[in-house]
Amino acid sequence: MPDYLQSKVDVIPNTVAHAATACDPKGGDSKTVLTVARLVPRKNLAHLIDEFALIAGHHKAWTLDILGDGPELKKLQSRAKNKGVARQVRFLGHSDAPYAHLEQAQVFVLPSLFEGFPMSSLEAMAHGLPLVGYAACNGINEQIVDGLNGRLAARSLETGCLAKCLDELMSDDSLRLKMGAASKQRFDTLYSNMVVFDAWKNMFRAAVENGPTTIEANAQHALSALLNG
Numbered sequence: 491m492p493d494y495l496q497s498k499v500d501v502i503p504n505t506v507a508h509a510a511t512a513c514d515p516k517g518g519d520s521k522t523v524l525t526v527a528r529l530v531p532r533k534n535l536a537h538l539i540d541e542f543a544l545i546a547g548h549h550k551a552w553t554l555d556i557l558g559d560g561p562e563l564k565k566l567q568s569r570a571k572n573k574g575v576a577r578q579v580r581f582l583g584h585s586d587a588p589y590a591h592l593e594q595a596q597v598f599v600l601p602s603l604f605e606g607f608p609m610s611s612l613e614a615m616a617h618g619l620p621l622v623g624y625a626a627c628n629g630i631n632e633q634i635v636d637g638l639n640g641r642l643a644a645r646s647l648e649t650g651c652l653a654k655c656l657d658e659l660m661s662d663d664s665l666r667l668k669m670g671a672a673s674k675q676r677f678d679t680l681y682s683n684m685v686v687f688d689a690w691k692n693m694f695r696a697a698v699e700n701g702p703t704t705i706e707a708n709a710q711h712a713l714s715a716l717l718n719g
Contacts, residue, residue: 500693504607505686509589509616515670516663517596521552523656524595524619526588526610527602529560536562536569538601541653543573549660552578557591559584592617596666597659603646605629615639615677620669622655633681639673 491499523542527533535556542554556566556579563581570579585591588610592598598614599622607629611621615633621640623630636642641655659666679685 502686502689502693503681504609504612505681505683506609506613506616508683511593513593513595513617513619515596515618515620515666519551521596522555522594523552523597523599524555524557524591525599525601526557528558529562529566531562532602532604534601534603535566538599539566539569539573539579541656542579543575544650544653545657546575546578552660554579555582555591557582557585557588588613592619595619597622597656599623599656600630601652602627602630612681615673615681618670618674620659620666620673622652622659639669639676
């Protein structure tokens, strides 16, 4: 928007449904890194599998769960097999109930390099999950504060950068608990239904209070100019 309109702009983020059941970032004997995305090239899932493969051998109790469907399914399955992690990468397919999977996860990762304001990671925040993504990705770099509620991989083209972030969280139960709690708090403070709905109400209220007066004044001015030449 041009500079002269900036003072009139309200920015209101998206929100998602409240999580009735929080996740347990610590987890039990088996643990899950979860991603939720359509299986298309722009979601960068092939690279995620490559990065997970770099550390999977050090985390035998962990699986990478990919929730979603799409045309890249067979290619991604072959990639996991070729990378030697087919047993630790699970393709869960499409689901109309992603919250059931978020409740069971310990880490959420979104490997996209391009997003708007991703809803899947917002849903993960609502469940109290620590998040991992790329610093170059718009939206995810607003939701994640690096070192607070997750990790942002600084170099998206560097092999192992995302893997290092995942490895740090997968190796440390207390860190996941700490970042998960911060993730939930950040959601409640910035993106919860109450916060976002109140922002909409305030914007509508301001429009009602200011709009009609301005319209009436403009109409009177136009009428006066018409009648008085």
